[in-house]
Amino acid sequence: MTTTAPPMPPTTVRSFLLGPEEGLDGPLRAHGTTGPLLAPVRGRTTRAADRAVEHELATVVDDFLGLDLLDLATGGWRGHSALKAAARRTRDLPGSEEVVALARHRITSTHRPTVDVYVDGAKLGTLEVELGLVLWVSGLVCVVRDACLTGVRSGDCAVDASLAVQGATLAERKGGRLDLPGLFAPRGPVPLLRDEPRPQQAPTVPGTGFRDQW
Template sequence: MTDTVPHPASVRELLFGEDVEAAAESLVDAAREHEVAAILERGAQGLTDNAGRTVEREVASVVNGFLSLDLLDLVAAGWAKHGAMVEAARRTRAAPDTEEVVALATHQVTSTHRPCVDLRVDGVRVGTLEIGLTVAFDVEGMLAVVRQAHLMSLRCGTCTTTGTLAMQERVVASRHCNLDLPGAMRFRSGIALLPARDQAPHGDPA
């Protein structure tokens, strides 16, 4: 069954739902099952069981914090790299008094992250836990307004999202849902579509 997640929604909510405590416990279990104990056993001889569990909870806390990434921020960052949006940004940079409406049909935005968590005991690194996160957005029917090389507003049709979290290349959580994006969004200061060095002077529209 495909779920619907209201906006705003973080990656954590996408993968584990709105119960923060349940999400934290799921991550502790995942840390325990996906190599943390084995890494500690290989690299930290004599570590007590209680100390090992403390490390597992700290690792889960670090991953939990990373999952606070906002879904709208991720998809907006992907739009900033879309070829049609970049071309519109270049044209409106050259003609600051103009704006363009960019129509995007069905397209996908993928955000991939591969952070690592170093495990240290008494200041000595005993191993590294590799994290893999992929969030894919399939968007249909989007209209975007570009002015002075900035994304100023957009109107979305539908958006389905798939998130996958892995530890040591083994999947910990995966979920597919309908992302309830606002029908129309306005960005007061705009989202830059070109590198800072290429931006035209840009005001703060109402």
């Protein structure tokens, strides 16, 4: 009998911060977020048109919440000094692999997209969004091979997240848990030395088999 691993639960910012059912139309309206933007055209548009604009803005912000927390964590690990050191060693010894245990660490990610609002070709203003994320990771073990992060073994991750639009906090969650799979591979090997040039090797002196010492 063939068995398959259970599917991973959603790890998007949306699922963590809002849950599977809640949208942003209600929070945007409750905080009066779009009111000042639409004020210049009040009286020239119908209430239904205003609601349509509010819904489109909520959809744009909601799409942005499709960011994956595991991808954000992987991006943070790319700059970890212990992993970069292991990457240099495995780069210098092709085919080698290292298993690196990381001490408790924090990954911070802040995103500030903007959405310009136009009605009848005229710009009314800009919707400013701020998403703040802090991941507290402990007990993590990473696999490094050929200067790339290729796997992550079990660890513990707590997440603080907040979403603000026009300076008003629409959603916030602190100390939530992100279940890291017992063993998962990033979406393809993650280069850890992408911005670091490979050191040049000293030239070999012809006929000697020895390298010059510069």
